[in-house]
Amino acid sequence: MSTDLGMPRTLTGISAVPSLGEGEALTKKDFTSDQEVRWCPGCGDYAVLAAVQGFLPDLGLRRENIVFVSGIGCSSRFPYYLDTYGMHSIHGRAPSIATGLAASRPDLSVWVVTGDGDALSIGGNHLIHALRRNVNITILLFNNEIYGLTKGQYSPTSEVGKITKSSPMGSVDQPFNPISLALGAEATFVARTMDSDRKHLTQVLRQAAEHRGASIVEIYQNCPIFNDGAFEAIKDRTQQQARLIHLVDGEPVQMGVDGERQTLVRRADGGLEFVPEEAATTETTVGHDAGAEDPSVAFALSRLTTPDKGQVPMGVFRSVERPTYDDLVRAQLEAAATTAGGPAGPAELQQLLAGNDTWTVQAARS
Amino acid sequence: MTEKSIEQIDRVVIRFAGDSGDGMQLTGDRFTSETAALGNDLSTLPNFPAEIRAPQGTLPGVSSFQLHFADHDVLTPGDAPDVLVAMNPAALKANLRDLPRGATVIVNTDEFTKRNLAKVGYDSSPLEDGTLESWHVHAVPLTSITVEALADFEGLSRKDKERAKNMFALGLLSWMYHRPTTGTEAFLATKFGSKPEVLAANLAALKAGLHYGETTEDFAVSYEIAPAVMPAGTYRNITGNTALAYGLVAAAQRAGLPLVLGSYPITPASDILHTLSGLKRHGVTTLQAEDEIAGIGMALGASFGGALGVTTTSGPGVALKSETIGLAVSLELPLVIVDVQRGGPSTGLPTKTEQADLLQAMFGRNGESPVPIVAAQSPADCFAAAIDAVRIATTYRTPVFLLSDGYLANGSEPWAIPDVADLPDLTVQFATRPNGVDAKGREVFQPYARDEDTLARPWAVPGTPGLEHRVGGIEKANITGHISYDPDNHDHMTRLRASKVAGVEVPDLEVDDPSGDADVLVLGWGSTYGPIAAATRSARNAGVRVARAHLRHLNPFPANTGEVLRRYQRVLVPEMNLGQLSLLLRAAYLVDVRPITQVRGLPFTTVELADAITAAAKEVSS
Numbered sequence: 001m002s003t004d005l006g007m008p009r010t011l012t013g014i015s016a017v018p019s020l021g022e023g024e025a026l027t028k029k030d031f032t033s034d035q036e037v038r039w040c041p042g043c044g045d046y047a048v049l050a051a052v053q054g055f056l057p058d059l060g061l062r063r064e065n066i067v068f069v070s071g072i073g074c075s076s077r078f079p080y081y082l083d084t085y086g087m088h089s090i091h092g093r094a095p096s097i098a099t100g101l102a103a104s105r106p107d108l109s110v111w112v113v114t115g116d117g118d119a120l121s122i123g124g125n126h127l128i129h130a131l132r133r134n135v136n137i138t139i140l141l142f143n144n145e146i147y148g149l150t151k152g153q154y155s156p157t158s159e160v161g162k163i164t165k166s167s168p169m170g171s172v173d174q175p176f177n178p179i180s181l182a183l184g185a186e187a188t189f190v191a192r193t194m195d196s197d198r199k200h201l202t203q204v205l206r207q208a209a210e211h212r213g214a215s216i217v218e219i220y221q222n223c224p225i226f227n228d229g230a231f232e233a234i235k236d237r238t239q240q241q242a243r244l245i246h247l248v249d250g251e252p253v254q255m256g257v258d259g260e261r262q263t264l265v266r267r268a269d270g271g272l273e274f275v276p277e278e279a280a281t282t283e284t285t286v287g288h289d290a291g292a293e294d295p296s297v298a299f300a301l302s303r304l305t306t307p308d309k310g311q312v313p314m315g316v317f318r319s320v321e322r323p324t325y326d327d328l329v330r331a332q333l334e335a336a337a338t339t340a341g342g343p344a345g346p347a348e349l350q351q352l353l354a355g356n357d358t359w360t361v362q363a364a365r366s
Numbered sequence: 367m368t369e370k371s372i373e374q375i376d377r378v379v380i381r382f383a384g385d386s387g388d389g390m391q392l393t394g395d396r397f398t399s400e401t402a403a404l405g406n407d408l409s410t411l412p413n414f415p416a417e418i419r420a421p422q423g424t425l426p427g428v429s430s431f432q433l434h435f436a437d438h439d440v441l442t443p444g445d446a447p448d449v450l451v452a453m454n455p456a457a458l459k460a461n462l463r464d465l466p467r468g469a470t471v472i473v474n475t476d477e478f479t480k481r482n483l484a485k486v487g488y489d490s491s492p493l494e495d496g497t498l499e500s501w502h503v504h505a506v507p508l509t510s511i512t513v514e515a516l517a518d519f520e521g522l523s524r525k526d527k528e529r530a531k532n533m534f535a536l537g538l539l540s541w542m543y544h545r546p547t548t549g550t551e552a553f554l555a556t557k558f559g560s561k562p563e564v565l566a567a568n569l570a571a572l573k574a575g576l577h578y579g580e581t582t583e584d585f586a587v588s589y590e591i592a593p594a595v596m597p598a599g600t601y602r603n604i605t606g607n608t609a610l611a612y613g614l615v616a617a618a619q620r621a622g623l624p625l626v627l628g629s630y631p632i633t634p635a636s637d638i639l640h641t642l643s644g645l646k647r648h649g650v651t652t653l654q655a656e657d658e659i660a661g662i663g664m665a666l667g668a669s670f671g672g673a674l675g676v677t678t679t680s681g682p683g684v685a686l687k688s689e690t691i692g693l694a695v696s697l698e699l700p701l702v703i704v705d706v707q708r709g710g711p712s713t714g715l716p717t718k719t720e721q722a723d724l725l726q727a728m729f730g731r732n733g734e735s736p737v738p739i740v741a742a743q744s745p746a747d748c749f750a751a752a753i754d755a756v757r758i759a760t761t762y763r764t765p766v767f768l769l770s771d772g773y774l775a776n777g778s779e780p781w782a783i784p785d786v787a788d789l790p791d792l793t794v795q796f797a798t799r800p801n802g803v804d805a806k807g808r809e810v811f812q813p814y815a816r817d818e819d820t821l822a823r824p825w826a827v828p829g830t831p832g833l834e835h836r837v838g839g840i841e842k843a844n845i846t847g848h849i850s851y852d853p854d855n856h857d858h859m860t861r862l863r864a865s866k867v868a869g870v871e872v873p874d875l876e877v878d879d880p881s882g883d884a885d886v887l888v889l890g891w892g893s894t895y896g897p898i899a900a901a902t903r904s905a906r907n908a909g910v911r912v913a914r915a916h917l918r919h920l921n922p923f924p925a926n927t928g929e930v931l932r933r934y935q936r937v938l939v940p941e942m943n944l945g946q947l948s949l950l951l952r953a954a955y956l957v958d959v960r961p962i963t964q965v966r967g968l969p970f971t972t973v974e975l976a977d978a979i980t981a982a983a984k985e986v987s988s
Contacts, residue, residue: 018829033836035848064831069667072839079836080849085828087670088838089663090693096628096660100667100675101828103653104626108671108828126663129656329651336646344648349619350786352648353612355602357549358783359403363598 005328012210013136016106018062026057033083044195044221045075045142052140053082055202059209061109068111069098071118074149075142075221078113092123095130098137103326109209112139117147120156120176127216128185133325134213140205141178141218142195146227159307164226178218179302179317183295189215190298191316195222196235200314207316213324233309245304247315252285253301255311264304272300290319370580372544375589377436379444380539383461384453384474386419386429389532394431396536396553400545401435402603402780405593408435409896411443411969412776416633416716423477423485428460437592441900443777445971449542451535453477453508456486467500472538474531476509504584508534515574521563530571537575544590547572599782606745606774607634609781610704611641613752614676615648620753621760621792623674626651628664630683633716634772635706638678658686662703666690669699670837672796672827674756678704681723682713684730691765692731693839695863698814698823700759700766702752703737707771709967718967719772721892722943727767728921728950734860736867738762739920741769743895746781748774751918753789758870760794763822769920771942773969774893797824797833802845811835813847821866872919874926879913880906885986887934888979889959891917891947894940894970901975908976910983920947928955935986938962940975 020026031053039045056066066084070076072091079086089097094112102110112130119127119141130137146164147153153166154173161170182190189211193204201219208215220231234243245255245264253264255274263280267273272286286297298318305312337343344352380397384390391412401408411432420427434444449470452458454477465471478491492498493505512534516527533554540547551569558565579585604612618625627650629639643652651668655661662677669675677687684691684705694701707723709715727739738758742751748770755768800809801824811833814823826833835847843850844858877887890898895916902914915930917923931937931951937959939948945961952959962978964970 062831064834065829067670067828080838083834085834086836086838087697088836088840090689090839093659093663093690096655096663097667097670099660100626100628100653100664100669101671102667103664104624104651104668104673105671105828125656126660129660329653333646333649333651340647344645346619346786349616349648352645353602353616353783353786354600355604357399357403358600358602359405360600361405361593361596361598 005323005331011212013138013212013215014059014061014109014209015212017065017109018107019060020062026063028053028057030063031056031083033081035080037081038077039074040225042224043074044144044223045078047195047198048140048142048201048219048221049078049081051198051201052205055205058206059109065107066109066111067101068113069094069101070113071115071123072149073115073118074223075113075115076118092118092121093126094118095123095126095137095139099130099133099135099325102135102137103329106326106330110137112137114139114141115148116141116143116145116155116157116178120178120181124156128181131182131185131187131214131216134186134188134322136212136324136326137214138208138211139214139216141216142221143178143218144221144223144227145230146223148223148226152226175307177302177305179305180299182216183299183302183318187216187318188213188320188322189316190318191216192218192220192314194220194231194234194314204316207319211319213322231309234312243309243311245311245313247288247290247301247313247317249288249290249316251288252280253288253313272304290316292318293320370585371587373587373589375591376438377434377440378449378543378589378591379432379434379447380449380451381430381432381447381461381464382451382535383428383430383457384532385422385456386415386417386427387422388429388453389529390429390431390453393532393536394433396550397539397545398433398603398778399549399553400540400547401433402601403546403549405596406435406437406591407440407594407596407780408433408603409440409443410434410778411773413968414717423454423456423482425456425460425486428456430457430461435591437594439594439596440779441896441903442969442972445973451539453531453535455482455488455492458492459486459488465501468502470502470504471498472504472506472535474508475505476507506538506578506584511578512571512574515570516567519563519567519570522567526564527567530568533568533571534575534578537572538579539575541576541579542585542588544588547576596780597782601780601782603778604746604749604781605637605776605778606742606748606770607637607706607776608641609746610742610748610752610768610770611638611645613749614642614702614756615645615650616749616786616789617753617756617792618650618674619648620789621674621756621794623672623760623794624649624651625676626653626665626668626673627676627678628653628655628661628668629678630655630658630661632658632680632683634708634775635678635680635683635704637775638704638706658683659690662687662690662701666694666697666699666701669694669701670697670828672825674700674702674760676702676704678706680706680708681710681726684723684726688731691737692733692735694765695731695735695737696839696842697837698763698863699825700763702755702759702766702768704768704770706775707769709965715967717772719893719969720942720965720967721769721771721894722946722965723769724891724920724943724946725949727769734864736864737765737767737921738867738870739767739769741892741918741920742774743892743916743918745774745777745779747895749781749784753792754918757790757792760792761822762820762866762870763825764867769892771893794825796830797826798830800832812845813837814842815845816862821862821869868922870922872922872924875915875917875924875930877913877915877930878902881911884911884913885935886911886938886979886982887913887915887930887936888938888940888975889915889917889931889951890940891920894942897970897972897975898940900972901970901979904972904976905979905983908980910980912979912983917947920950923954927951928957931955931957931959936960936982938978938982940970940978942970
């Protein structure tokens with residue numbers, strides 16, 4: 001048996017969160033806590049922190065209505081450095097904690113900060129379920145393709161053959177593609193960006209925050225101690241242009257430097273391939289449509305990522321509207337109260353306790 | 367029609383037994399409601415297999431429901447049935463060993479076919495080979511009489527008609543014990559409202575059962591049991607899981623907090639999730655999580671946001687939740703963890719009762735991780751126990767274990783419905799303003815500054831301006847809550863958390879000792895309350911002087927516990943485990959308490975405990 005849950009209200013991710021009053025404004029400093037930041041020198045996390053601290057004031061929200069929840073790992077120290085409400089929880093469980101918080105507090109902007117080990121190894125189950133439920137939270141997945149806090153073991157995004165402390169002969173684990181995983185888990189907003197590209201990072205974060213539902217942003221982040229240079233191929237300005245595929249909604253999917261640009265086309269067998277720009281026709285060219293209901297093209301785009309980073313799509317893969325879990329949960333509470341003639345108070349509680357089958361014992365006559 | 371005699375009796379124990387698909391739980395439930403409506407005191411014990419439908423007619427598929435009712439107060443579901451209703455050979459074989467010689471057996475002879483007898487290893491029919499000669503047997507072709515009674519229902523298949531045989535049995539028993547059937551008629555009308563023919567057939571089967579008792583020579587006597595003398599009040603019958611769910615809802619309302627349950631289905635706790643998911647109008651949010659860990663994570667997230675976070679589970683689920691319970695200890699946020707215990711280890715006996723999670727609740731986490739523990743003692747008492755667990759969680763900002771078990775969860779008893787206005791006021795004060803000053807003299811919020819009396823820290827919920835703060839599982843500096851690896855601070859914080867839990871206010875242990883000079887004390891906790899009380903009553907009736915006390919709080923223990931233990935020459939501690947409370951008592955008070963243990967998946971019988979008490983009293987006096 002199933003029932004229609006009703007149409008969702010069209011809201012943004014933050015539209016139920018109280019905003020600052022007229023003339024009020026916050027600055028990066030307001031979001032900077034008094035705690036000394038303790039990441040290794042050169043860690044990519046610094047750049048992401050600075051970007052988030054710099055970008056949060058733009059949302060115009062009241063600071064007390066923002067909550068960052070993290071798990072365990074280097075990136076999960078993030079909440080300590082932000083002067084908002086925050087919880088540094090336990091390994092892999094942040095999405096479940098954030099789900100409970102978001103379901104009971106529509107007035108909060110809830111963020112999850114996690115890493116490749118936290119989100120994809122120990123917390124893989126919670127991640128996929130938060131995504132499929134479409135809880136109104138924003139998940140920042142810092143992917144450095146290594147375990148940093150435990151000092152350098154391979155992670156679920158490390159490439160096959162990776163030599164680490166725990167894989168002296170090379171890792172035999174097939175890595176996850178986090179974008180493919182998120183799309184397979186029915187995620188409604190999926191994006192990828194990079195720690196060193198402040199402008200792109202900020203732009204993606206804004207879209208993620210404004211999306212109502214679960215947003216996941218994979219952030220390539222360099223670990224200078226245990227996996228330095230993992231993303232060098234796409235950070236180097238000379239090589240970057242040839243390797244990055246910038247996904248722009250409504251535009252053809254292209255890569256390569258000027259003069260050698262290639263366009264993504266659909267082959268006769270349905271597969272996707274890059275061909276020289278001039279060889280692409282209007283019929284075969286794949287135009288990027290992040291809002292497409294069917295996630296299969298977004299999935300195909302996610303598969304363009306090569307392990308050696310020779311080819312990496314960046315940007316928003318998917319952004320679609322779907323009723324959020326927390327909205328539906330609250331709507332059922334409201335509906336239950338409405339159909340019963342209002343929320344239950346003490347009188348209704350008394351009725352509940354009595355049930356339908358009571359008997360009365362009179363006081364014994366003395 | 368011959369005139370039939372009516373006997374007055376003071377108590378009876380009836381067990382309905384049949385195949386899992388025979389509707390024995392429903393039959394038992396209905397008979398219980400009829401009995402409750404007559405004003406008898408009662409106690410019930412459902413007993414069913416973990417398999418939803420084990421192969422039909424086999425021993426593993428037997429499901430039973432035992433009901434003890436009387437004209438006086440009833441403390442247990444009864445050691446042994448006086449009457450067994452056996453719907454098939456498997457039900458007879460599985461239950462016969464519990465039946466004292468001379469007891470009554472009503473068997474459904476239609477099911478005693480060669481094939482069914484072979485399924486359970488009977489070479490010949492026990493109805494014919496003398497197996498049952500020590501019992502008073504009523505051989506009734508229940509199935510065929512039911513089908514015959516429903517001959518006019520042309521729209522129903524034979525199978526549908528056979529299905530109504532449990533109503534025939536209920537009708538027959540209702541005649542035997544003068545139970546009113548109007549409640550059952552109303553119940554059936556609701557259940558089968560959309561299927562008028564099925565409703566009519568069930569009602570006809572029920573009537574046929576009543577008439578069968580009235581007219582058949584085989585049933586010469588019927589019985590009356592006068593209402594019990596109970597304290598004045600309005601009563602209902604209630605199971606432990608329902609009472610527990612209602613207790614949580616009532617406590618949340620008295621605390622002024624929304625209730626948020628994060629839970630993953632598990633036997634025997636799932637009915638709490640089911641009940642609460644139907645109470646949305648009462649502001650109850652239920653989140654069915656992807657696993658046990660997420661269930662408690664959701665509850666803890668909700669608590670951080672200012673709700674009453676609750677998670678419900680059984681022992682295997684607690685094992686998975688341990689790390690998050692440790693986090694809640696560190697965060698010092700209110701959280702209620704309900705453990706409806708079942709047989710263990712591992713999957714153990716999912717549908718059978720046990721009390722073997724006490725040490726898991728007490729110690730099952732890494733590090734020094736103290737958690738208060740509250741235990742319910744009877745099905746109806748689950749209501750009050752839940753309220754007390756919420757009181758401790760919100761007052762002391764701590765996770766709290768609420769222990770129930772399979773016996774309490776599914777068992778039922780009459781409950782004097784409390785007046786909501788008389789329930790304790792659990793109003794919670796959230797932090798609203800800064801509570802300290804920093805080195806530069808600025809007003810700041812100190813998340814780990816504590817209340818002097820309770821040692822509780824402030825509960826500052828997101829959305830409160832000026833109180834932005836971070837909490838986490840890493841050790842925190844006292845008062846400021848900042849990350850701290852300082853050795854002295856960790857030592858201090860560990861002791862603070864321990865002191866806070868040790869200082870939870872719990873009432874003194876009350877001792878029941880009518881003679882005032884007993885040498886033997888029986889001390890129990892949780893669902894052994896009924897069997898212990900019944901056993902001490904029985905021993906006292908036999909002239910044994912024995913005192914009795916029961917622990918509601920297992921952590922911390924009541925302040926007078928040590929003094930009470932030392933007052934007696936011999937302390938007996940019955941538990942459905944291998945001596946877990948005994949271990950704690952010995953460690954805490956250096957008193958050589960004597961465990962009485964069994965883990966058969968069933969409550970203690972009155973007789974076994976009474977014998978142990980009598981033996982101990984003899985030993986002490988000689």
